[in-house]
Amino acid sequence: MDFTCFWLGLLLPLAATLDFSYHHQEEMEAFLKTVAQNYSPITHLHSIGKSVRGRNLWVLVVGRFPKEHRIGIPEFKYVANMHGDETVGRELMLHLIEYLVTGDGKDPEITNLINNTRIHIMPSMNPDGFEAVKKPDCFYSNGRENYNEYDLNRNFPDAFEFNNATRQPETMAVMKWLKTESFVLSANLHGGALVASYPFDNGVPATGTLHSRSLTPDDDVFQYLAHTYASRNPNMKKGDQCKNKMNFPNGVTNGYSWYPLQGGMQDYNYVWAQCFEITLELSCCKYPREEKLPFFWNDNKASLIEYMKQVTVPGHSPYLTKVIIPEKSQTFSALKKDILLPFQGQLDSIQASNPPCPMIPLYKELPSHSAATKPSLFLFLVTFLHIFFK
Incomplete structure (x- = not known):
């Protein structure tokens, strides 16, 4: 054989x-x-x-x-x-x-x-x-x-x-x-x-x-x-x-x-x-x-x-932060919070900050909008562009 x-x-x-x-x-x-x-x-x-x-x-x-x-x-x-x-x-x-x-x-x-x-x-x-x-x-x-x-x-x-x-x-x-x-x-x-x-x-x-x-x-x-x-x-x-x-x-x-x-x-x-x-x-x-x-x-x-x-950012370590959604959020809005990721080895030297989240209007409330975009059903879009896209 x-x-x-x-x-x-x-x-x-x-x-x-x-x-x-x-x-x-x-x-x-x-x-x-x-x-x-x-x-x-x-x-x-x-x-x-x-x-x-x-x-x-x-x-x-x-x-x-x-x-x-x-x-x-x-x-x-x-x-x-x-x-x-x-x-x-x-x-x-x-x-x-x-x-x-x-x-x-x-x-x-x-x-x-x-x-x-x-x-x-x-x-x-x-x-x-x-x-x-x-x-x-x-x-x-x-x-x-x-x-x-x-x-x-x-x-x-x-x-x-x-x-x-x-x-x-x-x-x-x-x-x-x-x-x-x-x-x-x-x-x-x-x-x-x-x-x-x-x-x-x-x-x-x-x-x-x-x-x-x-x-x-x-x-x-x-x-x-x-x-x-x-x-x-x-x-x-x-x-x-x-x-x-x-x-x-x-x-x-x-x-x-x-x-x-x-x-x-x-x-x-x-x-x-x-x-x-x-x-x-x-x-x-x-x-x-x-x-x-x-x-x-x-x-x-x-x-x-x-x-x-495009979904990964080389050279960075995971970084956790807190995002606070205000109780009285503006109607028809999304929250945007940009996070600047430090390179590996720099985390200890940078103090984490949590500035107020700006309110970014997504759409104006118009009669043509469906119930899908009403505040009760609409999902807030929290954009972490600096994490996933660079």
């Missing part, structure tokens, strides 16, 4: 390369379970719920402490395949998972990410929609919606107007997930265009809609995040690669400026979960032929990694 071949056979599952093809539910599950088994110290595979047809909504967590939150370790997430016929992101997430777990301990950049970030990856939020598509198609197909024919990116509570769409199992699972994890930064991956889009997707005159835009109080941060991703994608940053589509300067757009939508996931993340999320449109063709997938991976790999790195 050739013992060399025997040992290579034992090692093959750890070294086998994920192929560039479309992986349906059973194949995707098999891959995720194999990764979770072979890289158990740094991975945790779990389902956050089920689709209408009972398919698991899998999330693979990668990190040094994958099963629990640790103080000072920020929570990051990627969600793909929200529209079932927008497929590139689904496959990129599987290749990103492979890239992360195989790079741990070998690639200093990846090792540092895993040491300092808890990364949650959901390859498919709409597995029923993906399975419903019969063949690749660049345009609209029935697989866009979930099995109940609801567009999941129009199905979340909306901060600006009442959204009476029946909440779907996939949407409810994500909403529950957001309550259980303290996500800081996120992106949801789509197809059909080539652009990084940032909140708001909906709005009112107070957010700038009279000027064909809708901006958050953190617009500078969102523009920076979108530019971080687009600038490292050689085709996205050109802004004009999709025929018969809008041109996007530098591959970036405000969501409302592109087109308004109600009940979107990125607005929900920002308003209700205090998570900075942008939308990444990764391909002009929604469901391209699988031989194109290696090109999409090459175009997006650096962007995917660099975007994750």
